[in-house]
Amino acid sequence: MTRSEFNILFERLYSPLCNYAFTIVKDHAEAEDIVQTIFVDFWNKPNKDDIEAKLDNYLIRAVKFKCIDLQRKVAVKRKYEAEAIHTAVLVEEDKEEENPNLKDILHLAIAQLPEKTREVFVMSKLDGLSYKEIAEHMGISPKTVENQMGRAFKHLREKLKSHKDLLVLFIFLMLE
Numbered sequence: 001m002t003r004s005e006f007n008i009l010f011e012r013l014y015s016p017l018c019n020y021a022f023t024i025v026k027d028h029a030e031a032e033d034i035v036q037t038i039f040v041d042f043w044n045k046p047n048k049d050d051i052e053a054k055l056d057n058y059l060i061r062a063v064k065f066k067c068i069d070l071q072r073k074v075a076v077k078r079k080y081e082a083e084a085i086h087t088a089v090l091v092e093e094d095k096e097e098e099n100p101n102l103k104d105i106l107h108l109a110i111a112q113l114p115e116k117t118r119e120v121f122v123m124s125k126l127d128g129l130s131y132k133e134i135a136e137h138m139g140i141s142p143k144t145v146e147n148q149m150g151r152a153f154k155h156l157r158e159k160l161k162s163h164k165d166l167l168v169l170f171i172f173l174m175l176e
Contacts, residue, residue: 006043009055010039013056013059014035014039017035017038017059017060017063018031018032018035019031020060020063020064021034021035021063021066021067024064024067024068024071025067025070025071030070031067034063034066034067034070035063037066038059038062038063038066039059041062042058042059042062105160106160109155109156109159109160110122110156112155112159113151113152113155113156114151116138116148117148117151117152117155118152119138120134120138120145120148120149120152121148121149121152123137123138124145124149131145131146131149
């Protein structure tokens with residue numbers, strides 16, 4: 001398949017596939033991301049000429065399965081988030097009288113991070129920015145952001161290992 005044939009295919013199917021993905025995931029941005037990923041994967045596929053006869057069906061099924069995969073991942077993440085929040089609330093209620101400063105311990109551990117690592121961690125976990133957004137904001141690569149987050153988690157694991165109550169909260173932070 002030539003680049004011009006691929007461009008024609010993309011122009012013809014992009015909007016219908018986005019609409020189809022939206023009916024499944026109910027999020028326009030996610031639907032577009034899924035369809036773009038499918039097209040990129042298809043373009044990079046070494047044997048794409050083998051499926052040209054049934055190409056529309058192939059792309060529709062690929063979008064469907066990518067949407068289902070995303071829904072499964074979101075469901076698992078929500079399940080673990082709910083369990084972590086529930087556990088954290090129970091732990092905090094049980095330990096509130098004994099140790100009322102769990103948040104202070106966590107904030108202190110975060111404050112002890114190196115400056116750039118702390119800035120990246122706060123932007124990711126407290127401000128909710130993606131690695132890409134952080135990278136653009138700070139003028140660094142997304143890989144650098146990923147490395148800084150790895151350093152932050154390593155540092156926080158070390159600082160919080162003696163505070164088992166905070167371990168649940170920390171695990172919740174890592175899942176996001």
